[in-house]
Amino acid sequence: MSRKIRVAVIGAGIGKAHVTSYAEVPDLFEVRAVCDLNPERAQEGAALAPGAKAVTSFEEVCADPQIDLVDICLPPQLHARMTLAALEAGKHVVCEKPLAGSIADVQKMKAVAARTGKRVFPVFQYRYGGGYRAVHELKARGLLGRPYTLSLETHWQRGADYYLERWRGTWAGEMGGAIVSHACHAHNLVTHLAGNICDVTAFLDTRVNPIETEDCAAIIMRTAEGALVTSSVTLGSAGSSSRFRACFEHVTATSGVHPYRIGEGPWTFEATDPARQAEIDVVIASVEEPPARFLGLFTDIHAALNGKEPLYLPAMEEGEHSIELITAIYASAREGKVMHLPLASDHPLHDGWLP
Template sequence: MTYTCAIVGTGAIAGAHATAITELPGRARLVGAVDLEPSRAAAFAETWDVPTYPTLAALLDAQRPDLVHLCTPPGSHLSLALECLAAGASPVVEKPPVLSLAEFDRLRAAEDAAGLPVATVFQHRFGSGAVRLRRLLAEGVLGRPLLASANTLWFRDDDYFAVPWRGKWEVEGGGPTMGHGIHQFDLLLSVLGPWTSVTAIAERQARPTDTEDVSAALVRFDSGAVATVVNSLVSRRQTSQLRFDFEHATVDLEHLYGYTNANWSLTAGPSITSAWDRDQTDLPSGHTAQLAAVLDALDAGETPPVSTADTRLTMEFVAAVYASAFTGRTVGQGEITEGHPFYAGMAGTGAPWLNGVSRS
């Protein structure tokens, strides 16, 4: 089956989505796009040879797409996703999918009511290195997970935040914890499974933002493993790093915005090394890898990855980081429910630097 796809928001990330669609000929076809900025829409239309529409409603009416890729600022994701579901189209939502757990639960309720799946774009789960790692862990080859780390050490200068919607809680939902490091720690969570508690700090160190520009968390998992998660936008030597220490091996990943097998390394004995090297598949992480997995699931009548059940664990982790950082308490999994200050918004009781609270 060939699935028809549309894109809403034709900024930079839309190119990755359009590329993924065109790299799967016979399986996916780009049929239209929407952007509020006419010149940007025209440039996208010329590049990808597709019609553009002034509104999502017009596109849905004209094309009746199977999938709609939402590439707009995060604050618009929920309303657009609800509109897609009401029209019979499945949303494929860029990260972060929504601004809060309350919004996410609204999205899940609409998904259930429509009987259509929603997928979140967490493309780092789908490179062959991550797939291999999860398989060997499930097979018991690596032993029990003991210790891990996920570091997203990036640099964004003041000019980056000159775009009006950046660095604002009400539009982005958070800083690097919500919008940048989320890819790395989502991959960490996909490997280590359910987390049990988070103890965190978050600071605004240097950037002219309402949100944080640095956060760090200590995490406990159901398995007994512990991990550190660091997210930064003030690190001039940029890198994205994950490390997993298992009973029988250490697995490292270092890249920036995407990886291949060459970015992974294994420290282990000969038998484990042989098992790791046996699979020579080298699929880069990226939008094409995830879209192919989504289409595979749809072909099989299964729930596409990353499902809303998967995504909620990651979104709850984000909320727990902010809740712990802003209250000074350890936050347990399942604690942030309706009525909790950090359920309705990631800022919760408010960032200390906006509340006039000294952190000295």
């Protein structure tokens, strides 16, 4: 019989969406606490999960032996510090993106997790949806063939209201701009489907808002499987949309454009050889749609912590590669060079990319 995982959610901003998802599966998770420095926000978050208490002390959470898993939904500059503290307290950790602000900090997390026997789960929820599940299944069955090109659009609208949270748009608080806070999810879909990034060149600019960090980007990448990738990013679009299009040898897959639900539907799958379209359609029709977004991620985490096989749980190594890619993108933009991954251990930005 599976063991119920007892959770504390730290941060009642995006953390509220996490709380709601845990509460949807009460047979898998019990939200014991929602922690926020703002007591009212903590109460609002706790009210979303029956039996959860509102607390304002992270130390109280770490000291509670009845909590198995700490879910960190705080501003990015706190991610590494809080993750390390929770691991040292004997907790498993879920950490929102970005996992850390440097390659060095991720390596510290890995070392402490290994020493304590606890796990860190990076948040990459976009893979949990029927559309992405179908393309992944086609790859697993060898029906996609070689990846040719993938094109990503992260075209969102972010104005003054978004930056009312004072840490947003700052190097000290958000630890970066659109490539850190928005495009990382689409980039993770690429690496999960077509291999880690080996080469990247990037142009970054601040063109939309009066902020410190970038809000526009044009990025070109090559993956370990040879795919050529373009990533177009702006926070100055008319409305918000995300799009993922992958041209493989045998199939071209195109996502819908919902900004938060790119992994769901509707996706289209077109066979390069029309004679094989029926074969492709049969596979797509047979794929069971997973629980979407956070619910799918948390369901996989529960499986992993109970010794069961998850669907495709994001690994710590994916979180590490995401941070290394962000580092390489900033290095490329600043130096005007193609960057090759993995980066050397003595790379100038190994300990952080902040200017």
